[in-house]
Amino acid sequence: MTELSVDSRELEGIVLLYPRGFINAHTVRLFEGEIQKALDQGRYRIVVSGADLKYIASAGLGAIMGVVEEIRTNGGDIRLAELNETVRNIFDILGFNHLYRIFPSEVEAILSFREGGETGIPKA
């Protein structure tokens, strides 16, 4: 069984990433590569839609951490949606919920980019 696949599509200039499976030290390069593809194309509005993301280890969190400054410097943001309880707990344990905007649904994450100009660290 493949441990991770990452589909992507673009909607309204937003890159939607769909990781399916597990992100850890073994699979993280694939995840990083998909984020990097978006950045290489000048796409700085990214939603990681995690309905099929079973598990994420620090390698995956580090992949997000490693690009967020570049993304925000370019006026974009990387936002997360539809995380299952396991993944959401990992974000909460590390305090990532204070660094990234996390939405219950993909639609809400997409619509949040329409708010205009509101990027970066979520409000307390």
Added chain:
Amino acid sequence: MSARRPALVLRVPSRTEFLATIRDVTRRMAEVAGFDSAQADQLALAVDEASTNVIEHAYRGAPGRTIELRFRDEGPSLCVEIVDDGDPVDPRAVPQVDLQRYASERRTGGLGMHLMGRIMDSVTFRRGAHRNVCCMVKRKPTAGTEALP
């Protein structure tokens, strides 16, 4: 049988392909020990992180070495030891995690160790007989206890 006898010893090659096996075995051992599914997921993550540290730091990515995991049900708690015979590891050398600074400085190191510390009740390191031993202990849940956070 001694109460301190390992309930299960797992030896896997020092390759990231085997992290999935480590995760699956840890989840199963945690559930057998009495942890619920969410807690078992967190324990699996902590052991994944410790094993990744062995591969990346103690063995510096060398694939032909061995990681030994010892699972021991100690009654009120579950103990997992991760053993390697790689380079000495000094956990004091791991940077303290400051997420705001990490984001601005594009740093990612130390997140795994930070997660291990947040998930487990105790994480200790010792070195002996040319081996590193990372010992992680998690108390079993009592009624009303839930997984972090």
